[in-house]
């Protein structure tokens with residue numbers, strides 16, 4: 023039997039290899055596979071036998087309805103890597119079954135790549151399953167990297183949450199689950215490690231209900247739990263799936279799929295019947311169309327309910343996020359992965375089933391989002407792109423809206439299994455890996471050309487004209503990128519010697535393209551390089567990566583908070599610069615006023631006005647004045663933090679011919695500093711929006727702690743047994759908060775922190791900080 027199967031499988035791949043050369047391959051291949059289904063094979067082989075790896079020439083652009091862009095979310099050690107390895111193997115594109123414990127997984131292959139120059143892991147892997155293209159997108163789990171998590175959630179259409187069946191819902195899964203809720207991503211759950219002693223289906227289902235607050239739809243029952251786990255019963259199709267190791271193969275490719283018969287196992291038959299009936303009831307309660315169908319046609323005989331109709335109803339509920347299908351298996355013991363892949367194609371959405379508001383502005387033009395940039399020492403920047411509309415081709419120019427530049431893409435690759443495959447074009451819904459884009463950074467929007475960006479902006483403008491009436495806002499509508507929060511922490515970074523400064527600058531520029539939340543600037547006084555990041559951990563990781571990937575030992579200064587300064591009263595100043603440098607005589611006189619900008623919004627760029635008599639300033643002079651003011655804006659008069667909401671009015675400006683523009687800028691800057699010194703000054707501190715989800719037993723402890731941190735509680739919402747505390751707290755009080763919260767709540771609470779606004783510090787805190795920064799007691 024096995025020999026027949028092997029022969030048959032080789033035939034399929036030989037045939038598909040040939041058919042894939044022609045355009046109709048998908049149709050022909052599915053017809054061919056369809057024939058396979060009609061034959062009475064009791065054992066099914068879902069992949070190529072060892073040695074007969076699928077031809078990579080069979081890689082094509084599938085229709086958009088056949089694409090699934092999914093992520094795998096899991097708590098550490100739940101089995102994400104092992105599950106991914108099995109998926110790649112059964113899909114027939116990897117030859118060997120990698121094992122995390124033996125260190126030979128595709129991820130380890132990436133580690134080899136790292137040696138050759140790739141510095142971080144791939145952001146996506148692609149493979150085919152049942153005529154579907156699956157793009158598996160990496161979902162980093164750590165909340166400290168909001169932008170990292172956002173960038174992957176942004177391009178996912180669906181997700182699989184992997185659980186350790188002996189542990190149920192764990193902390194990290196809970197956190198990412200909440201983020202996926204925010205992005206409204208349909209999900210399925212996979213209870214892994216069913217072979218483990220202590221694995222419990224009922225415990226997992228209860229924990230999903232209680233902790234994730236969703237309705238689980240249990241689609242399978244395990245046959246055996248723990249050491250006796252050997253297969254599954256599919257409650258939708260009433261089939262028994264038994265994985266049967268043979269003497270020459272124990273890789274889980276072969277399994278029996280047979281209709282469950284009462285006479286074979288009356289006890290199991292009864293259990294399955296009950297579980298299936300409750301599943302039908304559950305689905306009917308949530309889906310009216312299904313309820314009608316069951317009541318009208320199958321109420322007398324639920325057994326005859328067609329699997330297709332049942333699956334369609336489960337799909338509707340999954341897409342509407344009214345329920346979550348639950349499957350089980352053991353990735354390590356090679357059981358349950360093929361049905362999981364079937365479920366991904368069956369229940370999770372295709373790209374064209376997900377709504378993206380910005381797509382209406384593009385029509386059939388190219389619109390793609392760069393969601394990850396990795397730096398490869400040999401090939402330069404590799405940019406992962408999610409194509410939302412249109413077609414992408416290698417050797418073509420594309421326009422980057424965020425950077426307002428046109429770049430040339432030299433090669434277009436598909437990150438297929440563990441290889442990158444060169445492809446002639448890719449269409450909407452796909453994930454592409456591009457080579458040659460030198461300026462594109464994570465979060466940038468790529469379109470066909472500048473003209474197509476303008477056309478999209480106009481379309482957006484026309485539609486908004488009714489709503490917003492502002493072209494600026496309509497322009498921002500077409501930037502489909504990721505919102506980058508303002509960095510709130512900073513510290514100095516120094517290379518081991520001055521000679522290595524260019525290496526540090528190179529490393530930082532590469533890292534910035536990968537991670538848009540990292541900002542780098544130079545201190546105007548000391549000339550030191552300053553790193554600005556999202557959190558303590560963020561800066562630590564950047565430091566570590568510079569050492570590991572760029573072989574550069576750097577020194578970090580103490581971590582500081584990014585304060586801002588403003589003024590609350592107006593002031594005037596006048597200044598004259600009279601200097602002779604070489605043969606040139608420079609003479610400038612300036613008089614200006616500074617005053618608080620009375621605007622509701624925060625304005626961090628310089629606002630400059632000119633008195634009527636100097637309104638018609640030549641362009642080069644105006645530019646020099648702007649530069650001078652901008653320089654002062656970056657360094658406030660109190661403790662040198664940038665200014666916000668300050669307006670400058672130039673009252674008088676006299677320049678002797680021959681005076682250089684640099685001298686003009688310097689004089690304006692000095693004069694503005696004088697005026698700012700005279701005005702009444704105010705320090706502003708970053709105040710964060712804090713959201714803590716905590717069990718009600720720990721609520722009072724958490725609230726008590728927040729009170730000591732100058733926190734203001736805005737709202738406490740109830741979510742079953744949990745409470746969600748919405749508060750605002752100055753960032754200065756939040757250093758090391760994750761450790762404190764873990765201790766206060768025995769690790770059961772989670773929190774998110776984002777910048778809410780910059781607010782005035784009270785006089786005591788301001789005085790204390792100014793003294794501290796000036797080195798006074």
Ligand SMILES: Nc1nc2c(ncn2[C@@H]2O[C@H](COP(=O)(O)OP(=O)(O)OP(=O)(O)O)[C@@H](O)[C@H]2O)c(=O)[nH]1
Nearest residue numbers: 098099100101102103104122214215218352353354
């Ligand atoms: N018993 C059992 N162990 C498993 C199973 N799947 C994975 N493991 C083991 O669990 C450990 C973690 O597996 P990984 O696949 O690395 O899990 P992960 O979620 O990718 O882990 P991180 O990358 O560290 O987050 C390894 O020792 C695996 O061998 C399973 O189905 N059953």
